[in-house]
Amino acid sequence: MTEFPGADRGQMAYEVTGLTAAAEAVIAARPELVWDLVADVTRVGGWSPECIRAAWLGEPGGPQPGARFTGRNRFPDGFEYEVTCVVTEAARPRAFAWVVLDGSGDPARPSSSWRYMIDPLPGGGSKVRQRFTHGPGASYLRETAATAPDRAAGIIAARRDWLRANMIATLRAMKAVAESSHATGAGPG
16 A cells, blocks of 8 residues: 555555556457457447547557557546557557556656457467556546545546456457458458
């Protein structure tokens, strides 16, 4: 546990850096097709309950290390916010990852990190693992936990559970698209 500045003496809240959420799915489609879907951030709004829109920013654009994109997120209460992300790994067909920048804009101290790992399965299928890791940079979750240290553990656990549920829903939606494309022989578009 870490004491947050400004908290009453003795009030403690759980540190959020390193908090993880993960989900996985088996998809009856080849890894290249799955990677193409994962790495096309402009399509995530059609799959994710939280990220409602994403768009590449400037050059180089597209799924390659250093490329930037924005993500527009919405909470169930209607609160929306936008984040800027930087691609950190684009190894087709095995991995795609990015960091979410905090207000400092330093990719070495992101608000969070996201990563997809895609493993080939016998028969042409794929095992897809999605992972979220919080911190070490500033975030709304960190701020909320710091302002409510007596409820921080519950707030953090609820966010972790919500992230995981959203990741499962996203993978299910992506799976449906990938398997439909795989069955028809069409590409991911």
